[in-house]
Amino acid sequence: MLVDSHCHLDDPQFDADREAVIQRALEAGVGQMLAVGSGPPDLEAGIRLAEAWPHIFASVGVHPHEASKATQETFERMQELLAHPKVVAIGEIGLDYHYDFSPREVQREVFSRQLAMARKPVIIHTREAWDDTLRLLREHPGVTGVFHCFSGGPEEAEQVLEMGFYLSFAGVVTFPKALRIQEAARMAPSDRLLVETDAPYLAPVPRRGKRNEPAFVLETARRVAELRGESLDQLAAATTENFRRVFAAGC
Numbered sequence: 001m002l003v004d005s006h007c008h009l010d011d012p013q014f015d016a017d018r019e020a021v022i023q024r025a026l027e028a029g030v031g032q033m034l035a036v037g038s039g040p041p042d043l044e045a046g047i048r049l050a051e052a053w054p055h056i057f058a059s060v061g062v063h064p065h066e067a068s069k070a071t072q073e074t075f076e077r078m079q080e081l082l083a084h085p086k087v088v089a090i091g092e093i094g095l096d097y098h099y100d101f102s103p104r105e106v107q108r109e110v111f112s113r114q115l116a117m118a119r120k121p122v123i124i125h126t127r128e129a130w131d132d133t134l135r136l137l138r139e140h141p142g143v144t145g146v147f148h149c150f151s152g153g154p155e156e157a158e159q160v161l162e163m164g165f166y167l168s169f170a171g172v173v174t175f176p177k178a179l180r181i182q183e184a185a186r187m188a189p190s191d192r193l194l195v196e197t198d199a200p201y202l203a204p205v206p207r208r209g210k211r212n213e214p215a216f217v218l219e220t221a222r223r224v225a226e227l228r229g230e231s232l233d234q235l236a237a238a239t240t241e242n243f244r245r246v247f248a249a250g251c
Contacts, residue, residue, distance in 0.1 A: 091123025
């Protein structure tokens with residue numbers, strides 16, 4: 001069995017065939033999926049899916065793109081939703097200095113506030129913001145979780161691993177020019193490794209450029225296994241166990 005540890009099944013791209021997408025994933029051997037939150041305004045999109053499907057878990061959080069929309073009521077509602085039995089993480093949260101859809105100082109404030117309220121694992125989004133992301137994490141010792149869609153190389157991987165985090169690899173690891181990401185996937189300890197789709201984004205080779213969906217995590221897992229000199233079955237077993245361990249509070 002495989003687990004898609006990060007997907008956005010609430011995305012409008014799935015409105016026409018969401019149930020079929022989930023069914024295809026199950027038929028492909030993807031036994032569990034984590035529907036990741038990215039609000040506000042809708043903090044509960046992943047939860048609604050998790051309530052409807054026994055194979056789906058959820059997270060809640062304020063994505064860095066949406067940081068400027070967060071209010072006191074947002075954080076109060078997040079605190080309430082974290083008690084939901086199928087919410088296993090806070091996320092995705094972090095910093096994104098590539099798009100700067102929210103001012104950087106606002107991103108840092110919202111990220112830090114969510115780290116301070118973290119009583120469950122966090123799902124980290126970082127893009128072109130490694131130094132600030134790691135600095136803020138170090139200011140909140142004891143917080144652990146996953147760096148989703150890991151985009152660094154071996155040096156960043158070592159820092160993240162030293163802090164107790166897991167590395168999750170998405171379809172980018174299958175891209176021919178993603179050599180540093182591939183090296184990170186190759187060197188990551190087998191007990192700190194996850195795979196994901198980030199669907200509907202970043203479809204893996206040979207589906208690159210198309211809408212991604214959880215069933216396609218198989219292609220990412222296959223490539224990671226090849227990089228590590230492992231069988232797909234070995235990689236699937238390890239990443240499934242890792243998912244259950246890191247998100248044990250809800251799984």
